[in-house]
């Protein structure tokens with residue numbers, strides 16, 4: 001079987017690495033090396049040059065996002081789930097994302113939006129969008145699933161962006177930019193719409209909340225997702241010693257005419 005160019009996780013038991021199968025080359029770790037030509041199936045187990053067993057398999061979304069090279073700070077996977085529910089996304093949703101960044105949320109959205117959905121992603125930074133596009137196609141090329149075909153990337157500053165230049169009544173707008181309130185300088189929402197903003201600091205939360213209220217949004221919710229992993233092994237049963245602390249606040253609201 002030919003696995004050339006396939007995206008894989010190489011797990012040594014102690015550490016996970018993201019890599020791409022490249023014929024004739026080696027992958028070297030502190031726990032020994034393997035040759036990519038040793039891979040006869042995915043998933044599989046391969047013995048390294050020092051006798052350590054490595055697991056080789058396709059990365060999950062979470063592994064890919066956390067292990068990939070990235071530019072701007074990503075939305076952490078624990079927050080993605082909550083954002084998707086708060087934005088009321090389904091396979092047919094019409095979604096505008098503001099702040100493509102490294103494409104972590106863009107990738108997850110593109111994996112759940114179907115062919116009847118509409119998806120636009122705006123960012124002022126061309127380089128970030130270019131890198132995000134490459135990240136997304138790199139991940140999706142590993143899977144032959146029915147993901148949305150077209151993501152419409154808009155390279156523009158939110159300040160001055162006019163939503164009515166897009167002939168779509170969006171169901172959801174999700175922002176991950178420092179100043180999401182700029183949207184309302186040049187736009188008004190007149191349809192049923194779910195708004196979600198991801199923001200690291202409480203002063204930003206305060207400003208967007210005021211702006212949403214001024215724009216007659218309802219059901220405003222402000223939350224933070226705190227995920228605490230546990231170790232449960234034999235007689236040990238306790239929370240892990242370390243955890244990811246603060247990532248971002250999630251502000252959600254709905255415009256119900």
Ligand SMILES: C[S@@+](CC[C@H](N)C(=O)[O-])C[C@H]1O[C@@H](n2cnc3c(N)ncnc32)[C@H](O)[C@@H]1O
Nearest residue numbers: 074075099101102103104105124125157158176
């Ligand atoms: C934190 S990153 C978004 C990360 C992304 N959600 C992810 O999970 O990978 C913020 C992005 O917003 C963009 N941005 C900041 N201010 C903007 C503005 N006024 N208009 C458009 N994009 C902006 C930046 O260029 C950057 O790429």
